Amino acid sequence: MQTVLISGGGIAGPVLAHWLRHHGFAPTVVERAPGLRAGGQAVDIRGTALEVVGRMGLLERASSVRTRMRGMSVLDADGQEVHRSTESTFSSGRLDSEDIELLREDLVRMVHEHTRTDVEYLFGDSITALDEDDSGVRVGFAHGPSRTFDLVVGADGLHSTVRRLAFGPEEGFSHHLGSYLSVFGAENFLGLEDWQMWLRDADTGFGIMPVRDNTELRIAFGFESGPLAVDPRDGDALRRLVVERLGSMRWEGDRLARAARKAPDFYCDAMAQIRMDQWSRGRVTLLGDAGYCPSPLSGQGTSLALVGAHVLADCLAQDLGDHRAAYARYEERMRPFVTVNQALATENPGGPASEESVEYAKNAISLSS
Structure with a gap:
C-alpha cells in the first residue's frame, strides 16, 4: 500500500485523502x-465539482447548509442604493442555479468528518524538509519525527511550503x-435578512x-494595491492596514473598522494567481491553490x-507504482481546466466574469478518465 503525505488540511487535501483511501x-x-480553521468567506461548488461532492456522498449535506440569499443591493460610497437584484448576487451568481454556495468552514468541517476515521491527521505540525531518493521522500517536520512516504502532495495554499521546498521561492x-x-466575521449590526450589500x-x-440564520455577518473587504512589503503571515500588520482603510x-x-479590529x-491576503509550467517534480506534486491558485x-x-x-x-x-506517469496524466487532464478558470479572474477587472464564461x-x- 503506497503512503502519501498531503500537506494542507483545508479542502483540497482532505478530499484527495478521501479518494486516495478509496483507491x-x-x-x-x-x-x-492546531485544528480546523474557522471563518472564511462563502465559497462555491459549481459544475463538475458538484459531481465530485455527489460521488463523495456529501451533496445533500452540502445543500442543507447552503446560503439562502433573496438578493443584493449595490450602494454608492455614501450608502445610497444604486442597484438591486433578486435574481443574482456577486458572490454566488444566479440564485436559481444548481450550484451551491456555502461557508468555507462548513465545507472544511464536513469533509474532515467524512474522512477522519480512515485518514491519519497530524494537526499543529508542518513540513520543514523534503529529501527524495529512489525509495521515497524523507520528510522533516517542525515538531514530529521524520518519516518516509512514497509520495508527497502540496495542498497547502497560495504560500505553499511544499512548493517552496520542491520548486523554489514563491516569487517565481x-x-x-x-x-x-x-474577510472577517461580525455581529449582524446591519440587521440584514438573507440580503447582501x-x-x-x-x-x-x-x-x-x-450567515448563521442572520445572526452573523461575513464581510469581504478589498482594496487596490501593488504588492505590500508585509509578510503574508503577519496578521497583526495586515489587520492594522485593513482597520485604517x-x-x-x-x-x-x-x-x-471596529469589527475588523476585534x-x-x-x-487578509493578496489577490494573486500561481502559474507554473509544471506542477510535479520527482515524487512531489501540487494540488489546488498551491499549484494553480x-x-x-x-x-x-x-x-x-475539488x-x-x-x-x-x-x-x-x-x-x-508509476508516479511519473500518473503526474503527467494529472497535468494533461487538469491544465486546460485550470487555464479557463484562471481566466475568469481577469476577464472583467473590477467586476465578475460573464455568466457565459x-x-x-x-x-x-x-x-471520466
Missing part, C-alpha cells in the same frame, strides 16, 4: 493549524492581480452577507481544488 492508498494529512510563480482581500468607494469596496470609508467605516477569524476573483478556487483532488487520485490509481469554465472537464 487503496494510505494517506496522511499534515496541517499547520506568484502573479499579483493588483489588490488585496480581507455591496459598496465601491474609489479603490476600496466590500461585500457583506448575513476601513476607517476612512464614508458609509459604516467606523463600525466595520474579529477572531480575521484574514486562480484567486478568489475567479470564484472557482474551491471547484478547482476536481483536482479527484483527478489526481484517479490518475494515481490508474498508474499505481463561468458556465463554460465550471464544466470544462470530465471526471
Whole structure:
C-alpha cells in the first residue's frame, strides 16, 4: 500500500485523502493549524465539482447548509442604493442555479468528518524538509519525527511550503492581480435578512452577507494595491492596514473598522494567481491553490481544488507504482481546466466574469478518465 503525505488540511487535501483511501492508498494529512480553521468567506461548488461532492456522498449535506440569499443591493460610497437584484448576487451568481454556495468552514468541517476515521491527521505540525531518493521522500517536520512516504502532495495554499521546498521561492510563480482581500466575521449590526450589500468607494469596496440564520455577518473587504512589503503571515500588520482603510470609508467605516479590529477569524491576503509550467517534480506534486491558485476573483478556487483532488487520485490509481506517469496524466487532464478558470479572474477587472464564461469554465472537464 503506497503512503502519501498531503500537506494542507483545508479542502483540497482532505478530499484527495478521501479518494486516495478509496483507491487503496494510505494517506496522511499534515496541517499547520492546531485544528480546523474557522471563518472564511462563502465559497462555491459549481459544475463538475458538484459531481465530485455527489460521488463523495456529501451533496445533500452540502445543500442543507447552503446560503439562502433573496438578493443584493449595490450602494454608492455614501450608502445610497444604486442597484438591486433578486435574481443574482456577486458572490454566488444566479440564485436559481444548481450550484451551491456555502461557508468555507462548513465545507472544511464536513469533509474532515467524512474522512477522519480512515485518514491519519497530524494537526499543529508542518513540513520543514523534503529529501527524495529512489525509495521515497524523507520528510522533516517542525515538531514530529521524520518519516518516509512514497509520495508527497502540496495542498497547502497560495504560500505553499511544499512548493517552496520542491520548486523554489514563491516569487517565481506568484502573479499579483493588483489588490488585496480581507474577510472577517461580525455581529449582524446591519440587521440584514438573507440580503447582501455591496459598496465601491474609489479603490476600496466590500461585500457583506448575513450567515448563521442572520445572526452573523461575513464581510469581504478589498482594496487596490501593488504588492505590500508585509509578510503574508503577519496578521497583526495586515489587520492594522485593513482597520485604517476601513476607517476612512464614508458609509459604516467606523463600525466595520471596529469589527475588523476585534474579529477572531480575521484574514487578509493578496489577490494573486500561481502559474507554473509544471506542477510535479520527482515524487512531489501540487494540488489546488498551491499549484494553480486562480484567486478568489475567479470564484472557482474551491471547484478547482475539488476536481483536482479527484483527478489526481484517479490518475494515481490508474498508474499505481508509476508516479511519473500518473503526474503527467494529472497535468494533461487538469491544465486546460485550470487555464479557463484562471481566466475568469481577469476577464472583467473590477467586476465578475460573464455568466457565459463561468458556465463554460465550471464544466470544462470530465471526471471520466
